[in-house]
Amino acid sequence: xTLELNDMQGLLIRGFxxxxxxxxxxLRFTDAALGKKYISELLPLITPATDKPTDHAxxxxxxxxxxxxxxLPDEGLISFSREFREGMTEDHRxxxxxxxxxxxxxxxxxxxxAQEDIHLLLxxxxxxxxxxxxxxxxxKARADQYGVVELHTLPTGLLQDHKEHFGFRDxxxxxxxxxxxxxxxxxxxxTFPAGEFIMGYKNLYNEYAPAPYLSATHDQMNILPSSPDxxxxxxxxxxxxxxxxxxxxxxVFGFWDYLKRQGKDTExxxxxxxxxxxxxxxxxxLTLTPDRADPSLSxxxxxxxxxxxxxxxxxxxxxxxxxxxxxxxxxxxRTQKDSSEMAAKHRMLRKGRPYGTPVLExxxxxxxxxxxxxxxxxxxxxxxxxxxxxxxxxxxxxNWVNFHKFGGQDHDADPIIGNHYKSDKVVTDxxxxxxxxxxxxxxxxxxxxxxxxxxxxFFPGIRALxxxxxxx
Numbered sequence: 449x450t451l452e453l454n455d456m457q458g459l460l461i462r463g464f465x466x467x468x469x470x471x472x473x474x475l476r477f478t479d480a481a482l483g484k485k486y487i488s489e490l491l492p493l494i495t496p497a498t499d500k501p502t503d504h505a506x507x508x509x510x511x512x513x514x515x516x517x518x519x520l521p522d523e524g525l526i527s528f529s530r531e532f533r534e535g536m537t538e539d540h541r542x543x544x545x546x547x548x549x550x551x552x553x554x555x556x557x558x559x560x561x562a563q564e565d566i567h568l569l570l571x572x573x574x575x576x577x578x579x580x581x582x583x584x585x586x587x588k589a590r591a592d593q594y595g596v597v598e599l600h601t602l603p604t605g606l607l608q609d610h611k612e613h614f615g616f617r618d619x620x621x622x623x624x625x626x627x628x629x630x631x632x633x634x635x636x637x638x639t640f641p642a643g644e645f646i647m648g649y650k651n652l653y654n655e656y657a658p659a660p661y662l663s664a665t666h667d668q669m670n671i672l673p674s675s676p677d678x679x680x681x682x683x684x685x686x687x688x689x690x691x692x693x694x695x696x697x698x699x700v701f702g703f704w705d706y707l708k709r710q711g712k713d714t715e716x717x718x719x720x721x722x723x724x725x726x727x728x729x730x731x732x733x734l735t736l737t738p739d740r741a742d743p744s745l746s747x748x749x750x751x752x753x754x755x756x757x758x759x760x761x762x763x764x765x766x767x768x769x770x771x772x773x774x775x776x777x778x779x780x781x782r783t784q785k786d787s788s789e790m791a792a793k794h795r796m797l798r799k800g801r802p803y804g805t806p807v808l809e810x811x812x813x814x815x816x817x818x819x820x821x822x823x824x825x826x827x828x829x830x831x832x833x834x835x836x837x838x839x840x841x842x843x844x845x846x847n848w849v850n851f852h853k854f855g856g857q858d859h860d861a862d863p864i865i866g867n868h869y870k871s872d873k874v875v876t877d878x879x880x881x882x883x884x885x886x887x888x889x890x891x892x893x894x895x896x897x898x899x900x901x902x903x904x905x906f907f908p909g910i911r912a913l914x915x916x917x918x919x920x
Contacts, residue, residue: 449649451627451642455687455909456497457507459571460646460833461628463799464505465606467573469580470801472602472693472829473587474558475568477517478595483567484518486594488917490570496910504583507571508913509691509905511535514567518916524684527660531837532690532904537561544842546850546867551899557695558600558901566599569693569905600901602695604801604829608810610731612802613698613826614721614864614896615811617731621749621773623795636788637775637795644840645797645833648676648686648909652793657835659685660906671915687909689833692796692841695901696865697827700807703896704817710890718813720890723881724863726769729813733769738762753777754784760882765855768864771848779856794843796832803829827897837904852876868893 453461464470477483487508495505510518512533516525525533534541537553537560547553553560572587574580584601591598612618624639626632627649632639643651647659661681662672672682704717711717722728728741735757736745753770754777757763763770765779774791781787804826808815834840848854849862852874859875861868868877881888908916 449627449642451497451625451646451649452687452909453497455911456646457688457907457910458495458497458499458501458505459507459799459907460687460689460797461497461625462500464501464573466502467505467575468606469574469577470604471572471580471584472604473570473572473584473598474566474600474602475570475591476565476597476599477514477567478597480518482594483596484917484919486591486596487518487913489590489594491910491913491917494910494913501573503575504579505573506583506587507573507907509569509571509907510916511566511568511903511905513561513565515906515916517567520916520919521662521666523666524660524662527662527684528906529658529690529837531842532906535561536902536904541842544846546845546861547899547902549867549869550895551867556899556901558602559693559695559903564599566903568596569691569903602803602829602901604803607802607806611729611811612828613700613804613806613811614703614725615700615813615816616721616725616727616729617746619798620727620731620747621769623797636785637792640792640795643835644795645689645835647688647835648673648683651835657685659683659688659835661685666919667915669915669918671911671918673911684908684912684915685906686911688912689835689907690837691905691907692830692832692834692837693901693903693905694830694899695803695827696830696897697825697900699894699896699898700816700826701819701821702894704813706894706896708817714814714817717817720881721813723764724767724879726763726767734763734767751775752784752788754787760855761884764879764881766857766860766863766880768862771854771862772844774848794840794848796834796840796844798830798832800829800831803827827900833907850876863890863893863896865897868895 493506572583625642626639627642643649651657656676661675667682673686675681675683707717707721727733730741730746732742732745735751752775776784776788778787859878861876863879877893879890
């Protein structure tokens with residue numbers, strides 16, 4: 449099926465990597481009628497997936513509370529997924545996501561539904577800092593005109609050599625949407641039908657992802673397309689998706705200080721850090737080059753674990769990259785094929801960016817380890833696009849990232865982004881490194897990342913935005 453790129457916001461198919469500046473602006477409406485006029489005025493400025501802007505781009509997404517405030521019909525509100533309706537900070541969801549202790553929402557800077565009501569996420573990308581500042585001023589004035597309150601503005605950007613703040617190359621493993629590539633060779637875990645990430649298209653189950661809908665009587669102007677599942681309904685979700693946003697603060701100095709205490713020298717310290725990540729700082733995967741980094745493999749992604757490293761002697765089973773993308777090896781599955789298919793069903797389309805000033809340029813671990821601690825805030829604005837929050841994002845977070853027995857471990861959460869703690873029944877602050885003849889255990893691991901904000905958004909298609917701006 450051909451993708452309707454003209455009806456999609458651009459972030460669905462590109463990351464705007466040529467636009468180095470970016471800002472995430474969190475907003476709240478104060479008047480429903482004025483809010484719809486605000487959306488209507490912004491509509492011509494939204495960058496569709498057909499465009500490849502060189503100057504700037506604007507995208508928008510809404511919370512459930514935002515849709516409710518704008519008086520989307522009740523039938524439409526109820527048709528959104530339970531996860532989206534309840535929100536990221538609902539009590540049971542905090543347990544699922546591991547948002548307890550230091551990561552609890554009452555410690556967040558933004559996104560705690562009990563403290564504030566976010567309605568809209570406006571994302572502004574720009575070619576440089578001056579253009580970004582100019583666009584932000586324009587949009588602040590526009591919001592003020594329509595009584596739209598700016599709650600938080602979150603600057604973000606890109607770091608040198610595609611790295612994140614700990615000093616490791618990031619964003620290497622990306623799902624390929626099959627409909628965007630001509631004559632693509634379909635491969636489980638590498639290529640994906642569009643319906644895994646974009647509503648209105650078939651997914652891995654050869655079904656349409658559940659999408660929000662409305663009765664035709666609510667669309668008198670006939671703006672929305674017909675629902676593929678219900679003959680008498682209109683599809684509000686077509687060419688849209690859910691957007692998961694988490695602000696993850698990184699303790700760079702705490703990370704390297706802890707590892708320096710575990711390693712006998714700088715080289716072993718970097719090796720231990722790489723064991724936690726699953727790649728060397730330059731991006732080369734341990735599974736392909738276990739003893740040293742290999743710059744020729746810095747973007748290598750064509751590897752698995754079943755044949756190459758089932759026991760985790762090269763890349764530990766509990767390493768970050770094996771938890772977030774187990775590829776073709778899961779101890780819960782009996783065959784390589786089953787593992788590949790299971791892992792594929794939980795992939796996400798990542799679109800986030802780092803924030804904060806890097807501790808050093810270039811971000812090389814040897815240099816970072818020599819620096820004194822500063823008081824700068826830095827981390828990652830994690831954004832991902834999924835058509836099923838529970839099957840994709842929440843499953844990975846609960847079953848792979850935070851589960852202390854993942855892959856046959858005992859007391860290990862994800863060493864990089866997991867929530868590390870001890871309780872009467874559960875210990876999650878260890879990391880097992882399989883070695884022959886005796887494995888090595890790192891213990892008392894602190895939290896190297898902390899959640900400082902988060903929310904579930906819906907990222908509508910262009911027609912859905914037009915409907916939202918015009919419905920009565």
